[in-house]
Amino acid sequence: MAAFSTRRLSSYMVLGIPIAWIIIFMLVPYGVLLTYSFWVKKYPLFVPAFQFGNYITVFTDPQYLRVLLRTLKISALVSLASLLLAYPFAYFLVFRLKNQSLRVWLYMAVIAPLWVSYLLRAYTWKSILGTQGVLNSFLMSTGITTEPSTIFLYNQSAMVVTLTYIFIPFMVMPIYAALEKIPNNLSEASADLGMGPIRTFLRITLPLSLPGIVAGFTLTFCLSFGDFIAPFLVGGPDGLLVANVIVSQFGAALNWPLGSALSVVMLFIVLAIITASDRLERFGQQGH
Amino acid sequence: MLKKTMTVTAVATLMASTVLADEVNVLTWEGYADDSFISQFEAESGCKVTATYVGSNDDFAPKLAAGGGTYDLITPSIDTTQLMIDAGFVEPIDTSRIENWDSIYEKFRNQEGIQSNGEYYGMPYTWGAIAFMYLNDAFDTPPTSLAALWSEENAGKISLWDDKSALFVAARLNGDYNIYDLSDEQLAAAQETLLKQKPLVRKYWATAGELVDLYAAGEVTISNTWAGYQSSLLAEKGINVTEFIPKENAEGWMDSWMIVKGTPNQECVYKFLNMQLSELGQCGVANVNGYSVANPVAARKCMPQEQFTKLHQDDPDYLDGLLLWKPLGERLEAYTNAWNAVKAQ
Numbered sequence A: 001m002a003a004f005s006t007r008r009l010s011s012y013m014v015l016g017i018p019i020a021w022i023i024i025f026m027l028v029p030y031g032v033l034l035t036y037s038f039w040v041k042k043y044p045l046f047v048p049a050f051q052f053g054n055y056i057t058v059f060t061d062p063q064y065l066r067v068l069l070r071t072l073k074i075s076a077l078v079s080l081a082s083l084l085l086a087y088p089f090a091y092f093l094v095f096r097l098k099n100q101s102l103r104v105w106l107y108m109a110v111i112a113p114l115w116v117s118y119l120l121r122a123y124t125w126k127s128i129l130g131t132q133g134v135l136n137s138f139l140m141s142t143g144i145t146t147e148p149s150t151i152f153l154y155n156q157s158a159m160v161v162t163l164t165y166i167f168i169p170f171m172v173m174p175i176y177a178a179l180e181k182i183p184n185n186l187s188e189a190s191a192d193l194g195m196g197p198i199r200t201f202l203r204i205t206l207p208l209s210l211p212g213i214v215a216g217f218t219l220t221f222c223l224s225f226g227d228f229i230a231p232f233l234v235g236g237p238d239g240l241l242v243a244n245v246i247v248s249q250f251g252a253a254l255n256w257p258l259g260s261a262l263s264v265v266m267l268f269i270v271l272a273i274i275t276a277s278d279r280l281e282r283f284g285q286q287g288h
Numbered sequence B: 001m002l003k004k005t006m007t008v009t010a011v012a013t014l015m016a017s018t019v020l021a022d023e024v025n026v027l028t029w030e031g032y033a034d035d036s037f038i039s040q041f042e043a044e045s046g047c048k049v050t051a052t053y054v055g056s057n058d059d060f061a062p063k064l065a066a067g068g069g070t071y072d073l074i075t076p077s078i079d080t081t082q083l084m085i086d087a088g089f090v091e092p093i094d095t096s097r098i099e100n101w102d103s104i105y106e107k108f109r110n111q112e113g114i115q116s117n118g119e120y121y122g123m124p125y126t127w128g129a130i131a132f133m134y135l136n137d138a139f140d141t142p143p144t145s146l147a148a149l150w151s152e153e154n155a156g157k158i159s160l161w162d163d164k165s166a167l168f169v170a171a172r173l174n175g176d177y178n179i180y181d182l183s184d185e186q187l188a189a190a191q192e193t194l195l196k197q198k199p200l201v202r203k204y205w206a207t208a209g210e211l212v213d214l215y216a217a218g219e220v221t222i223s224n225t226w227a228g229y230q231s232s233l234l235a236e237k238g239i240n241v242t243e244f245i246p247k248e249n250a251e252g253w254m255d256s257w258m259i260v261k262g263t264p265n266q267e268c269v270y271k272f273l274n275m276q277l278s279e280l281g282q283c284g285v286a287n288v289n290g291y292s293v294a295n296p297v298a299a300r301k302c303m304p305q306e307q308f309t310k311l312h313q314d315d316p317d318y319l320d321g322l323l324l325w326k327p328l329g330e331r332l333e334a335y336t337n338a339w340n341a342v343k344a345q
Helices: A002-036 A053-060 A062-096 A100-117 A118-129 A132-140 A156-167 A169-181 A184-192 A197-225 A228-233 A243-249 A256-286 B004-023 B035-045 B057-065 B080-084 B146-150 B166-172 B183-198 B206-217 B231-234 B264-279 B279-289 B295-304 B306-311 B316-321 B329-344
Strands: A040-042 A045-047 B023-028 B050-054 B123-134 B158-161 B202-207 B222-226 B241-244 B253-262
Touching: A002 A256, A040 A256, A040 B050, A045 A256, A053 A062, A053 A100, A062 A156, A062 A169, A062 A243, A062 A256, A100 A169, A100 B050, A118 A132, A118 A156, A118 A228, A132 B222, A156 A197, A156 A256, A169 A197, A184 A197, A184 B253, A197 A256, A197 B202, A243 A256, B004 B080, B004 B166, B004 B306, B023 B231, B023 B264, B023 B329, B050 B222, B057 B080, B080 B253, B080 B264, B123 B264, B123 B279, B146 B166, B146 B183, B146 B222, B158 B166, B158 B183, B158 B206, B166 B329, B206 B222, B206 B231, B222 B231, B231 B241, B253 B264, B253 B329, B264 B279, B279 B295
Parallel strands: B023 B050, B158 B202, B158 B222
Antiparallel strands: A040 A045, B123 B222, B123 B241, B123 B253
């Protein structure tokens, strides 16, 4: 009897602690955020209310839509750039590289930067792209340009480059995992049946690695979508992203209700993307 | 034996907590609680000083609104002090317990932003100008007008503080000098002027250190600045910049110490305030940050003549000439909204 209740207690603990953690640190804050989003800004701070004014502002004031669209654009570009770089790299590692230890080393080389502070990595790009930075010194020493150029830093391209560098491990990892799972005999069978390498890739490898692509795209997209450091460090005057606007609503503007409404909208966009990618992944699996 | 150990432990804990009560926790700007003068205060008063630093005036309200309790003293600027009072974050100061109160510049003691219902809530501490600054090597003829920050000649080399004060600058360029009381039309015009400038801007600077980095990395040649602060940091790096007050004038700022409502450390708080207004605190902060101070009597005693003059402590006209920041009250939202709209464009 005693043993039974101890077991029950421990099973409650095993389940209970994570559930309590989720409730206290995830659901309650989301609830608070949702509640705030219906409040109104009133000098000096804000007062409880139930109205949709903040959401109307988000969707009618052009400044918020413009920033939202810009953020979506930057995130899409980052995910695309990551995919175009990560896929060939992962493909090379899994299918072309025969040396096992070299493969592990190259894989780790891409993953290792994740253990370095985010801020440090972003700062690095500042010193690479700056007017007196590494890139400009290189271009001038090779004679490609005669004067330092200012076009590399403090604009949207600098943000895309920096974010791609920072988030690309999240694209490499799932694609690598997906490619590794593809049995070799499938492509061999395809070759035996007379398909060329390109058609084998398009008909066999690519569809089977689709879950990895979708997972990588979702991760890099959502991570860039919520970023506010890159605009601060390498973005220019036109580099404001939605997370920066939220920061300013909770800080300078002292308009927590509007900041909350923006956060809720952002949360819904991210949830919609995750749901869509989930569907896409399942659709991909049903196809086989 | 066990009992004895427990008693000893209990007494030790009790003593530790009494020692802990002699403390003062400040939420302030870097330099305002610098070891160079705080150590002496700690040794003399027995009050342990713990400082947390803010990067902007916008940091005070969110930190206190999220449930303060941790801080005893804050140092918002004169545009933010009223908000602290209205939001109920701070308590009145008993000026009879501040020895040098009457030595503070009268202009500062008269500021409405630090008073409410006939009581004082802020003790003026430091002040200065939001001056403008240029890289010496980049200009043959020194700029004298704000127009230089809108000039094609400086395209891609301009920086402006990422703050609502950008609107104050633009409004003055437009000829609107009622910068703390702009009408909706004037605000829209200032917003328009800033949008025209935007393609010429390299980067809006957010922190003092960032502006220093921008000059040091050769990214910008002209900007606004917290007078005395970044220019001296740049001088240490061997980069020569000159500060100037343009013909369209400049804003002035003034920081005050305020007591967070319900602080349990009254004794140390007043000791700390008295120290900050004395020669130790006034020259301490002037030496660390290069700011002018609110108590010219103390400054006279502890500053060399050269520093006294350089910080305009003997020049009331300079202080009166500046457009001292004012609380924007309910208009704050319109200003922040306009500035956010410029950045969102």
